[in-house]
Amino acid sequence: MVDTPAADEAAPEPADPEPAPPALRHGVPVAEAPGTAVLHPTREQLAEVVEALYADGYLMCIDVTVVDYLTFGRRTAAEGDILSTERTLPGGLAPERFEVVYHFLRHADHDRVRLRVQVPESDPTVVSLFDRYPGTEAMEREAFDMFGVRFDGHPDLTRILMPEDWVGHPLRKDYASGRIPVQFKASADER
Numbered sequence: 001m002v003d004t005p006a007a008d009e010a011a012p013e014p015a016d017p018e019p020a021p022p023a024l025r026h027g028v029p030v031a032e033a034p035g036t037a038v039l040h041p042t043r044e045q046l047a048e049v050v051e052a053l054y055a056d057g058y059l060m061c062i063d064v065t066v067v068d069y070l071t072f073g074r075r076t077a078a079e080g081d082i083l084s085t086e087r088t089l090p091g092g093l094a095p096e097r098f099e100v101v102y103h104f105l106r107h108a109d110h111d112r113v114r115l116r117v118q119v120p121e122s123d124p125t126v127v128s129l130f131d132r133y134p135g136t137e138a139m140e141r142e143a144f145d146m147f148g149v150r151f152d153g154h155p156d157l158t159r160i161l162m163p164e165d166w167v168g169h170p171l172r173k174d175y176a177s178g179r180i181p182v183q184f185k186a187s188a189d190e191r
Contacts, residue, residue, distance in 0.1 A: 021091075022090035022091045025037065025039055026039070026041075026048070026049045026052040026053070027045065027048075027049075028040055028041040028042075028045055028049055028091070029089075029090035029091030029093065030090070031090050033114065035112065036103075036112040036113060036114050037112075037113050037114070038113075038114045038115075038116060039113060039114070039115050039116070040089055040090055040091060040093055040115075040116050040117075040118075041115060041117060042093070042117070042118070043117055043118075043119065043125075043126050043127070046115070046117055046126060046127055047127050049115065050102075050115075050129055050132055050133075051132065053104055053113060054132055056106070057106045057107075057108055058104040058105065058106045058111075058113055059105075059106070059107065060104065060105045060107065060133070060135070061102060061103070061104055061129060061133040061135060061136050061139075062103045062104065062105050063101070063102065063103040063139065064100070064101070064102055064129070064136050064139035064140055064143055065100075065101050065139070065143060066098055066099065066100050066101070066119075066143045066146070066147040066149050066171075067098070067099045067101060068097065068098055068147060068171065068172055068173045069087065069095065069096075069097055069098070069099065070097055070172070070173035070174055071173050072085070072087055073085040073086060073087060089116075089118070093118060094118065095118060096118040096119055096120045096121070097119075097120065097121040098118075098119040098120070098121065098124055098147065098149055099116055099117065099118055099119065100115075100116075100117045100119055100126050100143065100149060101114060101115070101116055101117075102114065102115040102117075102129070119149055124147075124148055124149045124150060125149070125150045125151075125152055126149065126150075126151060126152070127151070127152050127153060128140055128151035128152055128153040128154040128157075129151075130151075130153065130154055130155060131153065137154070137155070137156070138160060140154050140157070141154070141156070141157060141158065141159070141160040142160050142161060144157055144159075145159045145160050145161050145162055145169065146161065146162075146169055146170055146171040146172075147169050147171055147172055148169035148172065
């Protein structure tokens with residue numbers, strides 16, 4: 001005969017296991033996304049991780065962009081309730097307002113890697129990748145122009161889309177959107 005617990009005796013609840021530490025690659029936490037590894041270096045680790053990726057054969061940086069998380073997690077449902085969502089990052093990294101996102105490609109096997117670097121609002125600065133990846137020149141200028149994130153070491157960090165005398169950075173979530181007057185020049189040839 002097999003001893004079975006009585007119906008009124010509950011089996012002990014399994015203890016919640018501790019979350020496994022995040023996987024590391026080049027010393028930084030890694031998360032997986034469909035078709036790509038996502039590395040989360042700090043601003044201080046960025047240059048070292050980029051050099052390691054270059055040594056691994058990631059010879060092309062195909063994109064540099066910025067995400068502004070100012071309003072992330074604060075949205076209103078149709079019924080008027082405030083819904084909140086927390087942003088979590090691997091390895092105990094603290095989420096910041098800005099995130100600079102880089103995509104790298106290794107041509108040998110078409111493997112892709114994404115870097116997500118947290119950048120604080122109080123000091124929106126990261127190191128420029130121009131010396132290693134000259135093709136990032138225009139992408140870093142666009143990120144600076146639209147979001148105001150500075151790239152230390154960039155050879156010509158000036159506006160690329162907006163006029164030089166433009167005030168502010170139009171893709172920031174706190175930028176006042178509204179009607180922008182369009183200025184037309186008089187046509188030289190009358191029809």
